[in-house]
Amino acid sequence: MRRMTARPANAHQARLLKLLRDGGPNSRAQLGDQVDLSRSKLAVEVDRLLETGLVVADGLxxxxxxxxxxxVRLNPGLRFLGVDIGATSVDVAVTNAELETLGHLNQPLDVREGPVAVFEQVLSMAAKLRATGLAEGFDGAGIGVPGPVRFPEGVPVAPPIMPGWDGFPVREALSQELGCPVMVDNDVNLMAMGEQHAGVARTVADFLCVKIGTGIGCGIVVGGHVYRGTTGSAGDIGHIQAVPDGRPCACGNRGCLEAYFSGAALARDALEAAQQGLSVELAARLATNGGLTAVDVAAAAAAGDATSLEMIREGGNRVGQVIAGLVSFFNPGLVVIGGGVTGLGHTLLAAIRTQVYRQSLPLATGNLPIVLGELGPTAGVIGAARLISDHLFSPA
Amino acid sequence: MRRMTARPANAHQARLLKLLRDGGPNSRAQLGDQVDLSRSKLAVEVDRLLETGLVVADGLxxxxxxxxxxxVRLNPGLRFLGVDIGATSVDVAVTNAELETLGHLNQPLDVREGPVAVFEQVLSMAAKLRATGLAEGFDGAGIGVPGPVRFPEGVPVAPPIMPGWDGFPVREALSQELGCPVMVDNDVNLMAMGEQHAGVARTVADFLCVKIGTGIGCGIVVGGHVYRGTTGSAGDIGHIQAVPDGRPCACGNRGCLEAYFSGAALARDALEAAQQGLSVELAARLATNGGLTAVDVAAAAAAGDATSLEMIREGGNRVGQVIAGLVSFFNPGLVVIGGGVTGLGHTLLAAIRTQVYRQSLPLATGNLPIVLGELGPTAGVIGAARLISDHLFSPA
DNA sequence: TCAACTTTCTCCACTCACAGGACAAAGAGC
DNA sequence: GCTCTTTGTCCTGTGAGTGGAGAAAGTTGA
Structure with a gap:
């Protein structure tokens, strides 16, 4: 099919498109219940949307x-591409206009290889998905990168773990390659948007989404909108000081949260524990695999390994301390924990909850759920699709 | 004069009223340059505002x-009452519709005496101001209280330092007594609004306003609007843990920021230093006054007292550490330091700056001013007037 | 099977918001 | 005095939007 070119002509149409995206097929009458427009006016706008092809009739x-x-429903032929670039792996998914995942690929990747190599891989994954017949082309793409982004331009800025990406025109380059509009954001923000769209945060206006993977970041949602800060680095909590004069961190400071608990820190601690003979379980895994990651710690903990459990508990306490401070400051209605280490599951969550409920003010924690993300690795790509759909479903 | 009853009938009128409030007298042509309306439409709306009496002609x-x-200009007879209730004193001011302070009173007060006693005092201060001829009555009043507020209802909730205020219907009670609309907010939020309206934060969309007085709080402004959190306790940073397993705090936890640095903590430390003979300067002041407050510490420091300087420096470091974390998280465009202890001046600011610039990410601090508030004790009352004017200058 | 009631959708007339041009009023500059 | 500029008003045309009448397509119960 020819790719989508039309955009909503006014705020009413934008509103209707988003209702159809989030609520699926709807009649004019049902839409009328939600938009506070007269039925006649509503019919006019729906007819115009039908003319553009963005919306199609869907039977009785x-x-x-x-x-x-x-x-009526959104054109079922529309396709969005969601890309979530992590430090060590990448997720690429195809969705329809209702942001349902039609196909999803995950591959290992080293983001340090730079944007050219990474995008080559991403484009080949996108081509592979297209080849399955899921899509003939894309109407828009959302891209998440593991670092701060100057959002309006779609350009990473000073990303600590992504040397070679600073200032690379991601949005422009990919838009040209894919031949469709592209939006770029921090991966943590996309996870927050994903959980907001289809996960645990569907009904909450103000929440925090803490992503613990190779690094640690926090998506901030204020009044239903992602808050990105003055220079796009809001939510960068990995280098908040967790321990005064503590462990040295890669950033040059001491005692940063990431130095104590993150995928990388956990792998290092596990290796140390295995080599020092503190954990039989970890030592066995080291001998088998030739290396250790957070996944090994999770498995060892699940098998009852005391050292691993203690590592998780201590790390959770550190993260919990920082989150406790953020909860006092931000007073969110929900805290979502996500990212790679969610495999650590309940042990981690319990440690975090303990710290937050103990340290934050009762008024802020009184009715505060702290939960794991619901969508796992698809949160990022759904958030990416949502990002571009929010853009395309707004008046030009 | 009869009190203001009219409200703007639509968003255009609201916009015009705010332009006249913030920009003073203006011609139709000048207004037209700012609102993106045709001259004819603009003239119609201005004429309607003239009819309501909210706006009057102001010569050629x-x-x-x-x-x-x-x-045209806002009716010069309009009067707003700004009230800033602190833990140990209260400020009451009268402003015109352009939020210029026409009269200002400050009196000591103990907020723990409860709302009835406090409001008796506030009302008598308001009456005193009225008696000077500054106002015949009030068209609206803004009230700041030193604790969290359920904003839509204007009711304090679980305020730690205000026993007896929990659930007291401040808005309703004062509205009845004063015979005009009333809005209630946290004092820290009002300080932020004051500095935004007439102080250092005039041009910044996202900023933090840290108020250090008897306690410590932080006003959060996102996209030009005060963010209050899910239960109205956002910005309550006084009980963030600054030192793990540190000093016991009145809240029951240990190591809270307020236990280390606030008006109360400073007074206590100063007393201790004087009694232990660590500071001749402070001991002399103790002998003279029979007690010590943050003001004494400021004076001693200004006189070169090493102990006092060190106390300020250490406290500033603690506050700076916490602010550093918040800066990483929130990525503001400006940090304002205000409240009673701003008398400590440059020593305090230097300590805070050092910590923030050292610990936060370069991307977040690269272009981040950290400055003292410009308005001092009037920030709160101006913010209060702004609060109620924002309310009254919005469509009903 | 038919009448009465519901829900959905379309059509049409009317109102109101708003833009934009013509024009008058009032001043500056030469 | 003449021209140019700025300000403000008047008037008409256009398009957005409302609300009612009524047609279309059902359900339900007698």
Whole structure:
């Protein structure tokens, strides 16, 4: 099919598109209940959307005691590409306009190889998905990168773990390669948007989404919108000081949170424990695999390894301390924990909860759920699709 | 005069009122340059505002090379009451509709005496100001209280330092007593709004306003609007843990920031230093006054007392550490330091700056000013007036 | 099977918001 | 005095939006 070119002509149409995206097929009457427009005006706008091809007729709905309604839905041929670039792996997914994942690929990757190599891989993954017949082309793409982004331009700025990416025009370059509009954001923000769209944060206006993977970051949602800060680095909590004069960190400071708990720190601690003979379980895994990652710690903990459990507990306490401070400051309605280390599961969550509930003010924690993300690795790509759809479903 | 009853009928009128409030007298032409409306439409809305009496004609302006323009301005008879209730003192001020302070009173007060006693005092101060001829009545009042507030209802919730205030219907009670609309907010938020309106934060969209007085709080401004959090306790940073397993705090935890640096903590440390003979300067002041407060420490430091300087430096370091974390998290465009202890001046600011610039990420601190508030004790009352004017200058 | 009621959707007339041009008023500059 | 500029008003045309009438397509119960 020819790719989507139309954009909503006004705020009403944008609103309707988002309702159809989030609520699926709907009749004019149902839409009318949600938008505070007269039925005549609503019909006009729906007709115009039908003309653009963004929206198509979708048959008759069951009767609700009277004439059956004519449903409309977003064009089922629309395709969005969601890309979530992590430090050590990349997720690429294809969604329809309702942001349902139609296909999903994950591959290992080293982000330090630079944007050219990475995008070559991403484009080949996208081509592979297209080859399965899921899409003939893309109407838009959302890209998440593991570092701060100057959002309006879609350019990474001073990313600590992504040498070679600083200032690379990700948005422009990919837009040219893919031949469709592209939006770029921090991977943590996309995870927050994903959980907001289809996960645990569907009904919350103000929440925090803490992603613990190779590094640690925090998505901040204020009034339903992602807050990115003055220079796009909001939520960069990995280098908040967790321990005064503590361990040296790669950033040059001491006692940073990331130096104590993150995928990388956990792997290092596990190696140390295995080599010092503190954990039989970890030593065995080291001998088998020739190396250790957070996954090994999770497995060892699941098998009851005391050293691993203690590592998780201590790390959770550190993270929990920092989150406790953020909860006092931000007073969110929900805290979501996600990222690679969520495999550590309940042990981690319990440690975090303990610290937060103990240290933050009762008024801030009184009715505060602290939960694991619901979407796992798909949160990022769904968030990416949501990012570009929010853009395309807004007046030009 | 009869009190203001009209409200703007639509968003255009609201916009115009705020432009006149923030920019003073203006001609139709000047207003037209700022609102993106046709001249005819603009003239209609201005005429309607003139009819309501909210706006009045203000003579002819000087020519700019052609026909002289007819200025309009907000009704100069409008009066707002700004009240800033602190833990140990209260500020009450009268402003005009352009939020210029026409009269200002400050009195000591103990907020623990409860709302009834406090409001008796506030009302008598307001009456005193009225008696000077500054106002015949008030068109609206903004009230700041030193604790969290359920903003929509204007009711304090679980305020730690204000026993007896929990759930007291401040807004409703004062509205009845004063016979005008009332809005209630946290004192720290009002300080932020004051500095935003007339102080150092005039041009910044996202900033933090740290108020260090009897306690410590932080106003959070996102996209020009105060962020209050899910339960109204956002910015309550006084009980963030600054030192793991540190000093016991009144809240029951240990190592809270407030236990290390605040008006109260400083007074206690100063007393200790004086009694232990660590500071001749402080001991002399103790003998003279029979007690010590943060003001004494400031004076002693100004006189070169090493102990006092060191106390300020150490406290500043603690506060700076916490702010550093918040800067990494929030990535503000400005940090304002205000409250009673700003008398400690440059020593304090230097300590805070050192910590923040050392510990936060370069991307977040690269272009981050950290400055003292410009308005001092008037920030709160101006913010209060701004709060109620924002409310009244919005469509009903 | 038919009448009465519901729900959905379309059509049409009317109102109101708003833009933009013509024009008048008032001044500056030469 | 003449021209140019700025300000403000008046008027008309256009498009957005409302709300009612009524047609279309159902359900339900007698």
């Amino acid at each position: 709905a069951a009767s609700r005691g009277g004439r059956r309604s004519h449903n | 302006a000087a020519s700019r090379g052609g026909r002289r323009s007819h200025n």
